[in-house]
Amino acid sequence: MIGDGKLLTNAHCVEHDTQVKVKRRGDDTKYVAKVLARGIECDMALLSVESTEFWERAEPLHFGRLPRLQDPVTVVGYPLGGDTISVTKGVVSRIEVTSYAHGSSDLLGIQIDAAINPGNSGGPAFNDQGECVGVAFQVFRSDEVENIGYVIPTTVVSHFLEDYERNGKYTGFPCLGVLLQKLENPALRACLGVPSNEGVLVRRVEPTSDASNVLKEGDVIVSFDGIRVGCEGTVPFRSTERIAFRYLISQKFAGDVAELGIVRAGSFTKLKAVLNPRVHLVPYHIEGGQPSYLIVAGLVFTPLSDPLIEEECEDQIGLKLLTKARYSLAKFKGEQIVILSQVLANEVNIGYEDMSNEQASIFMMTLVLKLNGTRIKNIHHLAYLVDSCKDKYLVFEFEDNYLAVLEREAACSASARILKDYGIPAERSPDLSEPYVDSLGVNHPVEQHEFGDGPVSNSEFGFEGLLWV
Template identity: 80%
Template sequence: MIGGRKLLTNAHCVEHDTQVKVKRRGDDTKYVAKVLARGIDCDIALLSVESDDFWKDVEPLRFGRLPHLQDAVTVVGYPLGGDTISVTKGVVSRIEVTSYAHGSSDLLGIQIDAAINPGNSGGPAFNDQGECIGVAFQVYRSDEAENIGYVIPTTVVSHFLTDYERNGKYTGFPCLGVLLQKLENPALRTCLKVQSNEGILVRRVEPTADANNVLKEGDVIVSFDDVHVGCEGTVPFRSSERIAFRFLISQKFAGDTAELGIIREGTLMKAKVVLNPRVHLVPYHIDGGQPSYLIIAGLVFTPLSEPLIDEECEDSIGLKLLTKARYSLARFKGEQIVILSQVLANEVNIGYEDMSNQQVLKFNGARIKNIHHLAHLVDSCKDRYLCFEFEDNYIAVLEREESAAASSCILRDYGIPAERSSDLLKPYVDSVGDGDDQPLDREFGDSPVSNFEIGIDGLLWA
């Protein structure tokens, strides 16, 4: 309870909600709560409760400062093992940029040795003064380690709340959109004409990032808003600590500008870049929780996403699509990998029944940009035939009028209420041009698109 009739919890606790109910300790009445915002990247959700009875005699939590190592911490929640409230105590073990499993992101995190178990998620962590220093959200499980739990610090919570208050919605933590390599090797620094023991090397720039107009592969970033960046990819933190360079980026908001000091071919220069949330070609989560889909004569099309990969299992998805998901970047905002997920068998689609999880590249000769674009192309088609071109040179052709006549029968037979998801009912707006200057066959990148996939310690996305 943070005041203003609002509550905080973890985003993963309300990810697929249809109705959220909350109750106070010692009260058997459940109250309906409304989810105001979800921060997938920071695993925080903001809720509100309208009932006056729920807020009677409630005092909001007081947020405390970022703790130091060995500071005492108390975690409160309702973990497995019982129904009543649980209180566990420990100390702060580590404070650093941490991988947030739910959002596949990297933000400041507090590691503690107090027990955190399923059910603790979304519960507060307190210091000795009774101030809330963060929100419990995940635990590291391994046969080689124990008592490693993580808390979202109040700095991240405050960023989330400020973002929501500024914009009326949550827009997300920004990124620079570059793959960086540490410069710890002296010969590498000398080769790049870097005189001092600082800087990180730009190895790749996302096409959709503003940095793509500013940075080049081979540039060396030596400062961020006049804060010097070390050759191991860290910056000063508090009085005598160092922390990952990405921490500075996370202190900004989407749309903010940062000034970079870069060395390009031995010349030091300054450049300004706009920071925005990262664009994932294959999203880790689906906005709104409901996937987009389009059914044409029993052919079910949908965008490729990580939840779909998890549901179908990697073997069913196939190596080529998995490689694209792990190694390919979006070439423009709004781009999706559209796949034929399955075929609902009917006389009209004889011969295509066994097709599944194949990327569709073209419709009647036009390149497909995303699922909404495909729906627009089909709706505006006046040709006799609907021609779908898939990867691996496979083609599927349907007779347009025959397909339209069969659609209602197919939907009825399979108990499906609509031929498309509600988001595809909106008018299509083309904001990316025709894209004819882009190659159709995407080349796989030479590095993973997520820090979760990178196996080399010297590389990192920021």
């Protein structure tokens, strides 16, 4: 309870919700809560309860400062369910930029040795003064380690709440959109014209980031808003500590401007870049909870997403599609990987049931590239192309040079029958019934080399000398 009729919990606790109910400790009455905002990256959710009875004699929590190493913490929650509250105690083991599993993001996190288990999620962590210093959200499990739990610090919680207050919704944590390499080697620094023991090398710039307008591969970032960046990719943190450079970016809000001090071809200069949330080619979560889909004569198209990858077996996704999903970058805002997820067998699509894996007994999803020669930008673009087509045939071009041709009038005639046979209420998701707006402009062509053709190799993600910010 944070006051003003609002509650905080983890985003993963209310994911895919249809109705959320809450109750107070020692009370059997359940009250309906409304989810006001979900912060996927920070795994936070803001709820409201309208009932005045729920808030009677309730005292809101007070947020405390960021704790220090070995400070005692008390975690409160309902591990493994249960009807009574559970309290565990420990100390702060570490404070650093941490990987948030729910949002696949890197934000400041507090590692503690107090027991955290399923059911603790969304529960507060207190210091000795009774102040809330964070929210429990994940635990690291392994046969080799124990007692590693994680708490979202109040700095991240406050950022989430301020974002909501500023915009009336959650807009997300911004990113710079660059892949950086550490500059620990003196010869490498000398070659780049960096005179001192500082800076990180720009190896790649995401095309959808504002940084692509000002930064180039080969630039060396030596400062961020006047704060010097070390050759290990760290910046000063509190009095005697250092922390990952990404921490400074996470303190900003979407639309904020950052001043970058860079060395380019041996010369120092200052640039400004607008920070915005990262554009994911394959989203980790689906907006609104319901995936987009389009059915054309039994051919089911949908955007590739992380939930879909987790749901399907690797054999159905295929190594090539998995590689593209994990390591390709979006070339423009709104770009999606559109796939043929299945074929609803009918005489109009005969011969296409196992188009991508004719030697196997299962259907393998495949990437659709073009319709009647036009490169497909996203699922909404595909629906627009199908609706506006006047040609006799619908010609779908897939990866690996596979072709599927449907007679347009026969396809339209068969659609209603196919939907009835398979008990499907509509040929498309509701979002595809909205007018199509081309973010690139109607006449902007998408060349083959522009579309998802910027894979980041496994080594770039696995090598400790490289980091995304």
